Amino acid sequence: MSENHQAKVLAHLKNGKTLSQAEAINLFDCYRLSAVIKRLRNARHDIVTHSEPNLNGKGSHARYELKEWQA
Template identity: 70%
Template sequence: MNNQILVLTHLKQGKTISQVEAINLFHCYRLSAVILCLRKQGHKIVTHHHQNLNSKGTHARYELIKKVAV
């Protein structure tokens, strides 16, 4: 299975994902590139920036926004 399918399946389960988790779970070292491809396919994925706990700066955490039925 490729990384796009693995990450999308993870996000569709209502989970979020960060780069560290993507490496540990799927050996995916280019999560931002995978997210970009998924966005180009029409998936609404938002980026949350969280403060790093052990150092300065922030890291990204991605979340899929599910479509609401009207």
């Protein structure tokens, strides 16, 4: 995990977008999104986790969003 991933994920969230693990892999080659989110939360960023169903109808996955970000 790199600080570069943290910067890219934070910039994405600050643009008002949400992010799932699959999107983080495709966009940033980031395979440990939950660890990046934990570090961002430790840096006092208010990130909320939403649970959404998987496309195959089995189980769910996390989608992250920066709460009340204002540019």
